[in-house]
Ligand code: GDP
């Protein structure tokens with residue numbers, strides 16, 4: 001499996017696309033269209049939000065697992081986008097019948113609840129309806145993909161749900177009610193379109209595994225945005241960490257082999273919440289400018305800072321990361337000095353354990369170690385040995401400090417800009 005180890009946007013899409021020719025099946029297991037996974041190939045840049053990043057490998061089957069929340073309109077738009085690029089998805093894209101849907105009222109509630117919060121309290125969500133859809137899932141009133149295939153059930157569930165939501169819109173938010181008949185009509189249209197893709201994916205995946213097929217589970221977001229393990233409440237509403245891959249796909253833990261953690265050579269965060277190594281100066285500005293750090297889903301400017309080993313040690317432990325893919329090393333090519341956060345200072349004392357409680361995390365200051373930059377490009381390096389000595393030292397330092405091997409080094413957004421260590 002492959003997971004994000006920071007605050008998302010580590011370059012998971014690039015890595016999954018790169019690795020997908022070694023796997024038979026790629027599975028998204030959580031999140032929804034809040035994700036933006038960028039893939040660059042054949043002079044094209046494509047951002048995927050729901051479809052797994054193996055779709056541009058024609059031999060790879062892609063599965064949207066039960067743990068994902070799906071906005072049917074966003075999904076159909078994305079299917080069309082992929083097909084327009086010349087990639088047929090029929091027969092190689094399967095959607096879990098158990099995945100929950102994101103309805104228009106979820107998106108509305110997402111934006112209303114954000115706007116009812118003041119300043120610092122705002123999460124800074126992507127506005128894709130993720131939280132409200134997972135709320136309904138766990139409140140056991142959610143509408144699932146399979147419900148789209150049964151008009152009667154769909155209508156009943158929509159009417160029940162909208163009756164409750166309309167009370168919220170009317171009485172709490174002072175907004176217009178949702179037109180239930182229009183929504184019943186709109187969503188009844190999805191049955192025939194979505195039917196060919198709907199599968200019992202848990203069963204499918206386990207049969208394929210038994211038949212010897214290889215599966216890559218693709219995480220969205222990152223460990224520090226995990227609802228249980230991240231910087232709560234400034235998190236997403238699912239489990240991007242490795243545990244979430246099992247519940248979100250129906251693949252049991254004993255089938256999991258390696259856990260590839262994707263990690264940027266520095267840190268970025270989009271949305272609110274504590275970020276100990278954030279740089280609100282010209283260095284942070286330079287990281288953002290050189291790294292083109294704008295959200296792939298919302299276009300928002302990403303906050304930037306140095307790499308954070310306290311946070312990484314924590315997220316590698318939580319996900320049981322067995323190897324690291326280090327991305328965007330090229331963004332550091334022009335920095336004379338590179339800083340690495342090795343500990344935090346809290347009330348004058350050095351701490352090494354990551355505090356997941358917001359009030360504490362927002363009070364820590366980073367302790368940095370400064371390493372020499374390489375002031376050179378590694379774009380032509382075909383192997384680790386061909387990389388600049390100082391770049392190799394940076395990688396080796398991270399391996400030793402995190403006690404995990406770095407197996408891939410990404411030095412550009414393209415498929416071939418990857419060094420296998
Ligand atoms: P994801 O959400 O983890 O898939 O990451 P995003 O796609 O949101 O953000 C990563 C961004 O960095 C995308 O624009 C990628 O094209 C780009 N990218 C990925 N790897 C590299 C790299 O090694 N170097 C550079 N310069 N860009 C990269």
Ligand code: IMO
Pocket residue numbers: 004007008009010034035036037123124125126127128129130131219220221222225234235236237270271272296
């Ligand atoms: P990928 O898969 C970066 C952030 C949002 C916000 C918080 C909650 O591309 O790495 P949500 O809409 O999920 O309720 O927002 O999580 N967030 C992401 N940040 N990358 C992502 O996905 C993200 N998905 C959500 O910015 O802070």
Ligand code: MG
Pocket residue numbers: 008009010035036037038296297
């Ligand atoms: Mg992204």
